[in-house]
Every structure is written in structure tokens, then in C-alpha cells.
Amino acid sequence: MPSAPQRPGRARTRVSASLRARLYGTVVTLTDLLPPRVRYGYVHPTTAKLLRRPLAAIPRDSPVAQGSSTKTRAASDMTAVTCALLTDHLDIGGIGSVIEMLAGALAAHGVTPVILCRGEGRRAARLRDAGVRVESVSTMAEALAALDAVSPDVVELHSAPRYLEEAALTSGIPLVVALHNTEIHYTRAKWRTVQELMTHAQASIAVSDVVRRFHADRVPPEAAAKIVVVPNGAPPLDLAALPTREAARARLSTAIGVPVDDDVVFVCLARYDSQKNIAGTTASFLRYLAHAERPSRLVFAGDPSDWAELRRAEALRDEHPQGDRIHFLGNSDASTLLRAADGFLLNSFFEGWPVAATEAVSAGVPIILSEMGGAAELVRTAAPGSSMIPNPSGDAAAVSDAAVRRARRSSRTQPNAQEFARAAVALAQIPPRGTRAGDELPDTADVMAAEHAAILRAARGGIEPEGAASA
CATH class of the missing domain: 3.40.50.2000 (Glycogen Phosphorylase B;)
Incomplete structure (x- = not known):
């Protein structure tokens, strides 16, 4: 041109x-x-x-709010599980979007989410408006107090700051570690922390096979064997x-x-x-x-x-x-x-x-x-x-x-x-198509939440998640 x-x-x-x-x-x-x-x-x-x-x-004007799922299902046949999602500031990067999707979709699979994060922001306010409990904590002592008040059955870590990682380990609550990226910036000291967390955890969830292989090459074999791949989703x-x-x-x-x-x-x-x-x-x-x-x-x-x-x-x-x-x-x-x-x-x-x-x-x-x-x-x-x-x-x-x-x-x-x-x-050269009313779109956020819920339920019971050893 x-x-x-x-x-x-x-x-x-x-x-x-x-x-x-x-x-x-x-x-x-x-x-x-x-x-x-x-x-x-x-x-x-x-x-x-x-x-x-x-x-x-x-300005944001989405007909479906980020993180929400249009699917509902009866969860009466499931044993209720409370999961504390521990993460950094919710408004930073794609991890906040994943947390919001999980918070909106886990309940349909019998898991009640509670979020512990660093700081306040737009997403924290939006989640509270949607009825999700969000606790902002800035020290390990505050995190332990919040975990004691919430009394979750399982904790899921999402690139959380160190004081939240330490609180998760100290609490003795069953742990699942979410692996979101190929962390090329990690120092040797940080990798030692990751190795400790993944070895202690009941399971680790990698968002892609690339991320699974990246971490499996850097942690002990027993920790690598517990990694399950669950791709990120998107709300319909x-x-x-x-x-x-x-x-x-x-x-x-x-x-x-x-x-x-x-x-x-x-x-x-x-x-x-x-x-x-x-x-x-x-x-x-x-x-x-x-x-x-x-x-x-x-x-x-x-x-x-x-x-x-x-x-x-x-x-x-x-x-x-x-x-x-x-x-x-x-x-x-x-x-x-x-x-x-x-x-x-x-x-x-x-x-x-x-x-x-x-x-x-x-x-x-x-x-x-x-x-x-x-x-x-x-x-x-x-x-x-x-x-x-x-x-x-x-x-x-x-x-x-x-x-x-x-x-x-x-x-x-x-x-x-x-x-x-x-x-x-x-x-x-491709003519524009886009989506049209009547198209069937997969609810990948719901699929993601269902797989997380199954892993969280297994972790609470001390069971190795299905597919971990062969992932």
C-alpha cells in the first residue's frame, strides 16, 4: 500500500x-x-x-462480564468445597482475568471461591458486586488470619506474592499450584521456592503443555509427575x-x-x-x-x-x-x-x-x-x-x-x-465473518472451571489428580 x-x-x-x-x-x-x-x-x-x-x-460495555459464565447446573450431587484463590493484584495481567473466570464459574461445579489478593482495584470491586468474597491482605499475618476466618478446604496459588505462598505452606491446607507462564525471569532463589511449593502441593495445573514441559525440566521428578494441563478459557x-x-x-x-x-x-x-x-x-x-x-x-x-x-x-x-x-x-x-x-x-x-x-x-x-x-x-x-x-x-x-x-x-x-x-x-484476504446470533460457541471458561473443580476436589481428599503422571 x-x-x-x-x-x-x-x-x-x-x-x-x-x-x-x-x-x-x-x-x-x-x-x-x-x-x-x-x-x-x-x-x-x-x-x-x-x-x-x-x-x-x-468503555467496557460487554453483554457478558469478563469472568462470568452463562452456564448453571445443579450442584446438589457434589460435596461442597471451599477454595481460597491466592494471587497478586487482580488488575495486573491475564492472571486476574483467569481468577475472575474461575470465581464466576466454579460454583456451578460445587466449589465456593474466596479470593485473597494484594491490593484493591476495579476487578476486586466487580467481583464483590457479583457476590464473591475478596480479601485484600498485605502481610503473612493478615493472610493467615484471613485463611483462618475463611477455613477453606483447599488453596490454589496463582503467581501469588511470597507472603501468600508462605501463608499457604504454613496453614497446612491442601495446596494446588497454578502455573501460568514460562517464567524466564525467575532467579535461582525463586526456582527453589517453586520447587518447594510444587513438591508440597497435591497437584500443579499448567495452562499449556509448553508451560508443563518448562516447569517439569526445572523441578524434582516427583513434583513434575503431579502437573496436569488445563488450558485457560474464555467466557462465551x-x-x-x-x-x-x-x-x-x-x-x-x-x-x-x-x-x-x-x-x-x-x-x-x-x-x-x-x-x-x-x-x-x-x-x-x-x-x-x-x-x-x-x-x-x-x-x-x-x-x-x-x-x-x-x-x-x-x-x-x-x-x-x-x-x-x-x-x-x-x-x-x-x-x-x-x-x-x-x-x-x-x-x-x-x-x-x-x-x-x-x-x-x-x-x-x-x-x-x-x-x-x-x-x-x-x-x-x-x-x-x-x-x-x-x-x-x-x-x-x-x-x-x-x-x-x-x-x-x-x-x-x-x-x-x-x-x-x-x-x-x-x-x-479472508472475507469478514465474525460471530452471528445462532452460532454455537463453546463455553471454555466453564470447561476450565470444571477441570479445576475436579482437581481441587481430589486435592482436598489427598488424591493425585487423574492424568497427572501421564500429562
Whole structure:
């Protein structure tokens, strides 16, 4: 798709953007050299204070709230189980979405969820409004007191802070450990903690086989034998209540400030974070535009956890003649964006099982995923035009902190940029379909909750979950 001639003012703007891209690239490179605890505990909060600004967004207006399930069933034939879900801040990353889905669907399978987390926020308030007990605790003593008050039959850990892990171990309550990602940032000390937790636990739940194998290679054999794979799910959409494609695209046009008309719209629903490769995806999409046969746009939407990454991506966009084809939104209504989209992109360095991609598959949107946890499984069940491309850091089996650092330093020319462009060209040829009222959509959130419930029930009874040894 050829670009229009550039005016002198635009040329000066592009020079300024190029300088900004170099500046933020230097910030990113220097930050990547620091230990993870310094990056996430000090640098990111500091850059957030310096670089934060409002982002346009599409307000949440989903007909089915995130995490809720439309299915109900009698649980009278099941023995009631109370499970304490222990996790970090609920508004950070995809784990909060998984917790919310479980909280909304476990009751149908005879499990009453109670959440112990760090801090308050939007999701905690939403869960309380839905009748779920949520306790915010900030110390081990508070956590033990909360566990004593709740008296759960079993505890399920979801990447919880250390004081909640210690409380779970000290309490003596049967334990299940959820494994959400290929944790390339873990130190040796952290792996010792993981080994202790998984050895003590009745079972561990990995969200994908990639995550299972990653952890099995790093923990004792007796702990590896107890890992069961349960993929993340996504709540079903009420198709009759969704906006039409035209209405969704009108809302998107308002949010980005330009009409999308008949453009091919790709969406990337992800927080702005180094893991998600936002800058590299921006550069690769700009390369695709040079080969695109139809006018196309890319819309990112998510919460910024790394403002330097977002600012670098913006600068890479602004220095390009066709940069006005890429848009950055804040956390927005996923249903509207997926309804408006022709394709979904996620070009991450590593994932456990991406929840947003699961939502895209459920919505009937073709997907392009880099090779990561859950990618092969999701692409197999996705709409025509979907594909898995190589990992942007190179060999997916060898993803490491060092490999990601190298790939981030060369965001403009990542190893999979050519495959990215080819996949986008192919997807853009697929006529838009999306979901329609009357379509049968799987309730994968309910399937996920049913499998968690079975494992929790077995853990309470001291039984090894079915399939653990052969997973």
C-alpha cells in the first residue's frame, strides 16, 4: 500500500520521532540489563510517573462480564468445597482475568471461591458486586488470619506474592499450584521456592503443555509427575446482545479519531509490556503495510505496565510514513474490538496460554500468534486465515531473558518480521465473518472451571489428580 507524499512539517515530525525512538530504545536497553526485581519494582514505577498520559479507550460495555459464565447446573450431587484463590493484584495481567473466570464459574461445579489478593482495584470491586468474597491482605499475618476466618478446604496459588505462598505452606491446607507462564525471569532463589511449593502441593495445573514441559525440566521428578494441563478459557459472548459489526466499527472510529471505513482492522489486546513485544509488533506491522493489498490498520488496547515500551512503539510509528495506520488505546471493551476486527495479532516473546487470543477464537476472529504457550492449540481451532509464526526472539524452545533482550534491541528487524508480513497479507484476504446470533460457541471458561473443580476436589481428599503422571 503506497504512502502519500510527505509535507516538510511531516518530515520534521518524523525526524523528531526517530530521535525519540532512539531515546526510548536506549532506556529499554539499559532497563533490560537490570535484574527483574529492579526493573519491575523500581524502574517501571518511575518511568510510569514520568511518561504516563491519558489514553483514549472504548468503555467496557460487554453483554457478558469478563469472568462470568452463562452456564448453571445443579450442584446438589457434589460435596461442597471451599477454595481460597491466592494471587497478586487482580488488575495486573491475564492472571486476574483467569481468577475472575474461575470465581464466576466454579460454583456451578460445587466449589465456593474466596479470593485473597494484594491490593484493591476495579476487578476486586466487580467481583464483590457479583457476590464473591475478596480479601485484600498485605502481610503473612493478615493472610493467615484471613485463611483462618475463611477455613477453606483447599488453596490454589496463582503467581501469588511470597507472603501468600508462605501463608499457604504454613496453614497446612491442601495446596494446588497454578502455573501460568514460562517464567524466564525467575532467579535461582525463586526456582527453589517453586520447587518447594510444587513438591508440597497435591497437584500443579499448567495452562499449556509448553508451560508443563518448562516447569517439569526445572523441578524434582516427583513434583513434575503431579502437573496436569488445563488450558485457560474464555467466557462465551451473548451474540444477540453484541453490537453489530457496523456499530462496533463506528465506536472504534470514534475512539481512534478516524473512520475505519472498509479497512482491514487488526487488533492486539495486550498490556503494554516488554513480554508482549509491542514495539517489535509495531515495526513488523509497518513492514506488512508495504506489502498490503488492502488498506489496513492495527489497534493496540491494554493497560501500560511499561510506559517506556509504549512510548518507544509510538515513536517507531510516528517516524514512519504510514504510521497513522497504527493506534494505541487504553484498556477497552474487548467485545466491541473483536466485533470490529478482521484479525487478532499477538506477537509475544512468551506466554503461558493467552486469554485474549482465546476470546478472539471464541468470537470467530482469525488469529496470528507467535510460537508460544497455547499458540498451536489455539490456531488449530481458530477461524480460517489463522496461523502461527516463529517466535520474535528466534528459537521458541530457547526463549530466555537474554534472547528477549537481544530481540528488543532489534525491534525494527526481528527474525520473524517477514513471516509476520506474509501471515497478515494472507489473513487480510479472508472475507469478514465474525460471530452471528445462532452460532454455537463453546463455553471454555466453564470447561476450565470444571477441570479445576475436579482437581481441587481430589486435592482436598489427598488424591493425585487423574492424568497427572501421564500429562
